[in-house]
Amino acid sequence: MTSLPQWDGPIYWQGPELDMWKFFTPKELACRCCGKLLIQEPFYDRLVACRIVAGIPFIVNSGFRCLVHNMNEGGSKSSSHMFGWAADIAIGGSRDRYIIVNAAMSVGITTIEVLGGSWVHLSADPRKDSRILF
Numbered sequence: 001m002t003s004l005p006q007w008d009g010p011i012y013w014q015g016p017e018l019d020m021w022k023f024f025t026p027k028e029l030a031c032r033c034c035g036k037l038l039i040q041e042p043f044y045d046r047l048v049a050c051r052i053v054a055g056i057p058f059i060v061n062s063g064f065r066c067l068v069h070n071m072n073e074g075g076s077k078s079s080s081h082m083f084g085w086a087a088d089i090a091i092g093g094s095r096d097r098y099i100i101v102n103a104a105m106s107v108g109i110t111t112i113e114v115l116g117g118s119w120v121h122l123s124a125d126p127r128k129d130s131r132i133l134f
């Protein structure tokens with residue numbers, strides 16, 4: 001069993017049990033080329049929490065990627081997308097970027113990338129260095 005990096009930030013959800021697929025459909029998070037889906041529960045929990053805190057619609061550009069799709073997308077060989085630990089959320093502008101990054105940091109998303117410009121990469125991959133923003 002993998003364990004997440006220790007997180008001493010705020011507890012991200014204390015409300016009643018959620019319908020966890022209310023905010024994302026499996027299809028949205030599945031591989032764009034073959035429809036396979038692997039999503040790590042600790043990451044998914046954080047993604048849902050991030051969406052709730054942000055309070056804006058999340059459009060998933062990329063969720064799970066199989067090996068072939070990751071290669072075609074030019075993703076790194078150790079991409080967290082291939083292991084169900086990452087999702088890219090499209091942003092409409094700078095305010096969306098701020099809202100999503102702010103929410104992500106508050107719910108234990110441990111790696112955030114905004115270099116893509118038009119999307120925010122969110123990950124909680126325990127294999128990688130945590131608390132990184134690039």
Ligand SMILES: [Zn+2]
Pocket residue numbers: 031032033034035036065066067068069
């Ligand atoms: Zn695929």
Ligand SMILES: [Zn+2]
Pocket residue numbers: 062081086087088121122
């Ligand atoms: Zn990504």
